[in-house]
Amino acid sequence: MTSTSDRRPTRVATLPPRERILDAAEELFLNEGVGRVGVQAIADRAGTTKMAIYRHFGTKDALIAEWLKIVVHDYSAAFDAAEQAHPGDYAEQIRAVGRFIVDGLPDFSHRGCPFTNSVAELPDPGHPARRLISEHKARQFGRLRAMCAGLGLPDPELGAAELTFAMEGAQIAVQNGGVENVGAHLTKIVEGVVGRGAAG
Known part of the structure; x- marks a missing residue:
């Protein structure tokens, strides 16, 4: 982007x-x-x-969807890079994804998340941009779940949910400004999930 x-x-x-x-x-x-x-x-x-x-x-709607495809590509590329840089090392893959989110937090502090902002302004769930975001989020969750399964977490679904809630919540929290040291907190949460896998 x-x-x-x-x-x-x-x-x-x-x-x-x-x-x-x-x-x-x-x-x-x-x-x-x-x-x-x-x-x-x-x-x-x-x-x-x-x-x-x-x-x-x-149409303008098609232009919005085309722009969001660029944003989706950035996130997908971060997952690709994590997997390619750490083949078979699921702990490092998860850490790399977490770092990608942490590194992007300064942008969210003044612009917010493009996905969250767009969903808030597009109430029709059938809007092409809404469908694009939903499909992207489902793919991203699936990739996190696969990483958590590879890590050996007993409940990969729950692990992926924890990571998703933490990462997306951090993006919103840094925009709202109510929490300090958001990146540091997110890093510790990610380490907590990774640590449970390593301990198991």
Whole structure:
């Protein structure tokens, strides 16, 4: 996912039209929310027209889903990297996923979680972006459950649920600002789950 600091007009102007639209949509969706941002605002930020956006994506809903695919890819790539870096070492795989979340917490402190924010603004469960998020979360949970099973936890489902609740809760807590040292707490929770497996 492109960082906000990289999105300067000179850079945007060099991108192909479709990528320019996605880049502009990403910045606006992250900072203002998918519901508040109109197609015209995206067109203005991308230096293009509403007609061009509809030509490339069809609808605003399809554009939202296409942006979220980029976010999904980032998370999936983190799991892939953990598995590839630590083949067969499920404890280190889980730690690596935990570090990915901890490292991303500073972004969540001022922008929030793109999945949580989008779900809150898209009440229709049949919305393509809602379906995309639901499918992604199910796949991610399944990968955590497989790691917990490989780790030897007696209840991999519960272990995956603990990790999911801790990681997603940390992303919300750091945005809300009510808990200090969120990353350190999350790291200890992850270690607690890993330690139960190693002890067993």
